Structure formats: C-alpha cells, structure tokens
Amino acid sequence: MTEAALLVLDAAEARFGFRTTREVVNWSSARYIEHQERVTRQMIEGLRRFDAVLLGAIGHPDAPRGMMERDIIIGLRIGLDLYVNLRPLVLYDERLCPLKGKRAEDIDILVVRENTEDVYVNAGAITGTGKDEVARVEMSFTRPGIERVTRYAFERARARPRKKLTLVDKANAIPVQGLWRTILDEIGAGYPDVERDAMYVDAASMWFVQHPERFDVVLTTNLFGDILTDLGAALVGGLGTGASGNIHPGKVSVFEPIHGSAPKYTGQGVASPVGTMGAVGLMLDHLGERESYTAIEKALREGFRGGYIKGADAGSGRTLDVAKGVAEAVSRGRWA
Numbered sequence: 292m293t294e295a296a297l298l299v300l301d302a303a304e305a306r307f308g309f310r311t312t313r314e315v316v317n318w319s320s321a322r323y324i325e326h327q328e329r330v331t332r333q334m335i336e337g338l339r340r341f342d343a344v345l346l347g348a349i350g351h352p353d354a355p356r357g358m359m360e361r362d363i364i365i366g367l368r369i370g371l372d373l374y375v376n377l378r379p380l381v382l383y384d385e386r387l388c389p390l391k392g393k394r395a396e397d398i399d400i401l402v403v404r405e406n407t408e409d410v411y412v413n414a415g416a417i418t419g420t421g422k423d424e425v426a427r428v429e430m431s432f433t434r435p436g437i438e439r440v441t442r443y444a445f446e447r448a449r450a451r452p453r454k455k456l457t458l459v460d461k462a463n464a465i466p467v468q469g470l471w472r473t474i475l476d477e478i479g480a481g482y483p484d485v486e487r488d489a490m491y492v493d494a495a496s497m498w499f500v501q502h503p504e505r506f507d508v509v510l511t512t513n514l515f516g517d518i519l520t521d522l523g524a525a526l527v528g529g530l531g532t533g534a535s536g537n538i539h540p541g542k543v544s545v546f547e548p549i550h551g552s553a554p555k556y557t558g559q560g561v562a563s564p565v566g567t568m569g570a571v572g573l574m575l576d577h578l579g580e581r582e583s584y585t586a587i588e589k590a591l592r593e594g595f596r597g598g599y600i601k602g603a604d605a606g607s608g609r610t611l612d613v614a615k616g617v618a619e620a621v622s623r624g625r626w627a
C-alpha cells in the first residue's frame with residue numbers, strides 16, 4: 292500500500308519538477324519476527340540524516356502486542372522531539388460524513404496536538420494492594436513545551452483564510468492547565484490578526500459533532516488531542532481517509548496514515564491508499580512543495596466528489612487502481 296501511495300510522489304515530482312532521493316528502512320514487525328531485533332533509540336537517531344520519513348502502518352498479529360508500535364511510534368516522537376502532531380480533518384465529500392446535513396465545506400479543521408508531554412511522558416505506577424491499590428500517573432506541561440506548540444498553531448492559523456485559533460483544554464477541572472490559557476494570551480498578543488478563543492474539552496467534543504464549522508485551527512494537549520482527533524476522523528470518513536504529521540519544524544519529521552496495518556487484508560491488494568497518499572501530501576508541504584500538497588488534496592477531493600474514488604474502506608477498490616487514478620489526476624491536474 293505504501294508503495295502504491297508513492298505513485299503520487301512520482302506524479303508530483305514529474306509535474307512540479309523536483310526530485311526526491313528515497314531509501315526504504317525496513318522496521319516491520321515481520322522483520323522482528325524473523326530476526327528478533329527491536330528498534331532502538333540509536334536507530335531512530337540515524338533518521339536525522341533524512342528530511343522526512345513516510346511511515347507505513349505498523350503491526351503484525353504474531354509480534355508481541357503493541358511492542359513495535361511503542362518502540363517506533365513513541366520512539367520517533369520522543370527521540371526526534373516531534374512536538375507537533377498535525378491532523379487535518381478535511382471532509383472530501385459529504386457522503387463520507389455521518390452527520391446529517393453537513394456539506395463538505397463545513398468541515399475543514401486543522402488540529403495541532405502537543406506530542407511530547409502530558410500523561411504519556413511517564414508510565415506511572417500502580418501501588419498498594421486490595422482497597423489500598425492506587426494507579427497514579429503525572430500530567431505535566433512545561434512552559435517551553437506549551438510555548439513552542441502554541442507558536443506553531445498561531446503560525447498555521449495566520450496562514451489560513453479564517454485565521455482563527457481555538458485552544459481546547461480542561462482548565463476548569465484541572466487548574467494547572469490554566470498555564471495553556473496564560474500562554475495563549477501571551478503569544479496571541481503577537482498575532483493580532485488571528486482570532487483566538489478557548490474551550491473546555493467536553494464542550495469542544497459536543498461542538499465537533501454539532502457545529503464543526505465553528506472550528507478552524509484547534510490547539511490542544513496530547514491526551515485530549517488523542518481522543519478529539521479520532522472523533523474528528525469519524526466526522527470526515529473514518530480511519531481510511533486520515534493522515535497525520537509528527538513534526539519538528541525545520542527538522543526531520545514523520546508522516547503517516549492514521550490507520551494501522553489492517554492485517555486481515557494482508558496480501559489482498561484491497562487496503563485503501565488514501566490515508567497514505569494524504570500523508571505524502573502533508574510530507575511535501577513540510578518539505579516546501581506547497582503546490583504538490585495542494586494538487587494531491589485536490590485530486591483526493593475531486594476523486595471522492597466525482598465518484599472516481601468509491602470510498603476508503605477495503606471493499607471500495609483495488610489499492611493499485613485507486614493509487615494510479617489519484618496519481619494520474621495529480622499529473623493532469625484533473626480526473627477526466
């Protein structure tokens with residue numbers, strides 16, 4: 292599927308006149324099963340020689356559950372200090388949306404999730420026994436950690452037509468999260484052209500469903516972003532359509548579809564390449580190839596709207612056919 296999705300990279304290179312050099316790094320679970328070699332911090336450090344990484348989905352039913360996923364996904368985020376998790380929630384076509392009466396233009400949200408702090412930093416511990424058993428983990432945010440992602444979110448908001456940034460937190464029930472609001476206002480003072488507001492995560496979840504058109508750029512914590520982005524993915528077509536970036540601006544960053552390895556379809560050639568092609572688009576945007584990003588987005592949007600792409604689930608088309616169709620649309624600038 293990743294190989295098929297790379298056809299859009301070939302097409303973008305041919306049309307817009309740039310070249311990439313590519314190297315395949317095989318960290319698959321199948322390789323672990325064969326050689327019992329795990330992915331180490333040192334191996335992750337070695338990725339710094341690249342400008343970007345396109346990560347195919349990880350996971351194999353015969354590998355120890357979650358091990359490769361943790362080693363690689365968490366390893367990349369922490370090891371390469373990828374402090375932004377970028378998740379566009381774009382409704383390519385209204386038939387992909389489970390909400391009644393929403394048009395495609397109603398959902399175009401860019402979620403900027405902090406990616407290196409919060410409750411995920413330490414594993415925590417369960418102590419005591421019986422009724423004294425306690426599960427405890429620390430939720431921590433550092434000022435530099437909040438500042439850098441907030442600045443990134445303001446920059447993204449400034450570059451979009453609506454120029455609106457909504458912070459999603461839980462500063463009422465978790466008062467330490469007030470620091471996010473303080474920093475939002477401090478940094479926001481330098482972005483007078485960007486409208487800003489803040490919202491509690493429970494209310495934001497409701498608004499995502501009832502009035503998604505209210506949002507432009509959403510800035511949120513690691514934990515809330517984890518949940519809110521899946522809710523958002525469900526609004527725009529589910530796992531199959533989504534792509535995300537794990538970004539450290541100016542440094543090597545990692546782009547991936549949001550779905551896993553879909554093992555039940557292994558070898559059948561029916562997994563959808565749409566999420567991975569979206570990830571290629573995000574990667575090209577990160578590399579400064581904005582025209583290519585726009586062309587891939589347009590090809591996907593028009594592919595769905597025109598009925599050329601039937602869907603993003605396994606029954607809706609052959610992997611290679613879908614990928615070839617999108618690649619040709621990128622080459623030509625249109626589908627038919």
Ligand SMILES: NC(=O)c1ccc[n+]([C@@H]2O[C@H](COP(=O)([O-])OP(=O)(O)OC[C@H]3O[C@@H](n4cnc5c(N)ncnc54)[C@H](O)[C@@H]3O)[C@@H](O)[C@H]2O)c1
Pocket residue numbers: 347348349350351352357360364530531547548549550551552553554555556561562563564566603604605
């Ligand atoms: N970032 C990652 O690499 C990542 C993310 C999630 C899960 N995983 C791993 O993937 C493996 C499978 O996990 P899962 O089944 O919970 O999640 P999954 O995302 O692989 O699959 C969930 C559902 O979506 C379908 N699906 C997923 N991708 C699809 C595609 N491209 N085209 C069509 N249908 C698709 C699957 O068949 C399944 O019905 C596990 O090992 C899990 O740990 C990896």
